Amino acid sequence: MRRMMDTRPPPGLSFMKMHGLGNDFVVIDRRAGGPPVTAALARALGDRHRGVGFDQLAVIEAAKDADAALTFFNADGSPSSACGNATRCVARFLMEETGQQALVLRTERGLLQAEDAGGGLTRVNMGAPLLAWDEIPLAEAMDTLHLPVEGDPVATGMGNPHCTFFVPDVEAVALEVLGPQFEHHPFYPQRTNVEFVQVLGSDAIRLRIWERGTGVTLASGSCSCAAAVAAARRGLTGRRVTVHVDGGQLQIDWRDDGVWMTGATAHVFDGHLTPAFLEALP
Template identity: 85%
Template structure:
């Protein structure tokens, strides 16, 4: 379906997964390229639309669709789990399919209807070697030489996971940007603070690379669950409680599966006049 047919400007959708919100631009029928400048302008919650990530849907010869993700600062993100689930739900509703293959920079991800209005996606096998995360030099990713003894994990994007006694007491605004730009992470990093509630439940608070504090994050939830399991603090299947709600993470042999709700909030159109201000 051409979402721009007969409509001036640029059509978009607003979606969220547990308050982790996205602008989605569907380019399967064509349309202008999405640039970092457009992503930054759209991401401004006062002068644009506002989002945690921007997702672009394109056609793909060997998958149901190809997805590209931008952070609010205009930088590219290789993975965005909640946006992948939201778009998968949109495409499954559109086509009537129960499962999809979606190409991302992370590779081709499998998404499925999990029943009860929930959608799950396989975020792929976690990357545990230092050069896969990536880190700046060779080291044990299970115990980084950073105060607080965090764990490094790659989920197609880099993660730094701290285990704390009280996640609510963490000063995210101060610590998030400090660790995002830590010199051990040449591509910057997402930062997670995890409180282990039981062998099958964790509390998670999130600072996303290029965006800041978010209510939820799929890749961060996966990385936190993997880090907790590697440390022996939980099993490989856990409930993750984020600020925006609950995700179920299951680290299987074929990858890390994430299940949760999605919401398609509204459709809109960026005006020609606003687009022209971008040059």
Template identity: 75%
Template structure:
């Protein structure tokens, strides 16, 4: 690539939190605009880069940064907990700060260095009223009128949590796809399948709307922990074991705090030819 081409190309970072992987584009210094078409192209694991979510870092006058999220199908997402943690770690490493604030559609989220290489983010208070999730009509969010008696919760995006005897016995791709577009969820829904291991530990498998099966999800882990606590199956501070590893979720008075590891895998450049093909 020539120096001129490199100057007009778009740089990105590849990150993951427990295998929940992201492409991150930092637009604070300017770069190509990010569109749903670009998100879909980048999300293709054969013809693009591949990710569960695309995260865009924008400047914000009243926060350390503003984050915008896209699913792999190009649809927007108001929340992405693991990507928020990954970007928080990147920004703290870059600036030397031990804490910061990040603006998302969910609101202003606090992040901090949890020590031992771990990063903690407050994902905000769970949304428990039917219209906040949102649902299509009035329902008891603790007992949805859906076979399997799931729980609904909003974490900036909608969640439907099922409790089962053994998560390994569930065909998550089929089960998740069957419920993502349930008419009770006008904006589609993430689907969590949960097995309670003890009053302080759950096992979780995940179907993310607009993406499919994922190894981990921060917002899904928060929603599953909140659902378990609301049902009285666990306390409010739980270990969540997902396919990609372990997160610690603590539902406090000021919000749902999520703690876990992050990884910055590599940096790359989107060539002008790739970007022009989307025009």
């Protein structure tokens, strides 16, 4: 007699692995409930040797005023208020699940619009940039367009803080050295993402990224938005640019209703955390 297939889900906790231009995520869908996601779980999952590995962890929750709600963690377990590429990845997953061409996601930034941009691309409105020192936030009042820091960076808020430097050659930047130094600069009480930008033209920039709580990343949606806003504010580019990151390209369009970001996404695989892995958490 043929053996019946066991269709029950394996014990443990299910997750999805996704990425946007190499900016990789673990995504946990809690819309139907399940155990809470803690900082300890995020740290264990983020370990690329003993866990799964990610730049950010995204958690999908049910929402009454949106198609879903999202919360984010960095690889060190710290919370992140915004994660643009993860937002696009989850938006693509939900649109394919429901057949919708557009939807609304709730994050700490508020309600974010997402839509199918055609050609397999996904577009998300990351909201208006925060340009005042106390909104970013910075530790004290100062000109956010010209911080009194060596290198003359720009400060921008995209729901998370950013420090953007303009350099003649991003490939010559010692990202692993300078990134952590500026991430912990005293002007940024919540730490900061750090971007180094080379202007390629009025409609294109090259970007390398150090993300707070994670380190060097191949791409970052919020960092790309912040860099594009900083370049436009300085008059170095227009408000619509192609951002070339280590993992590919994003289209950033700073409109009156917010900063729209368009790019590719990938759903790589689905997996399950074993009970033993979960029981070993501190």
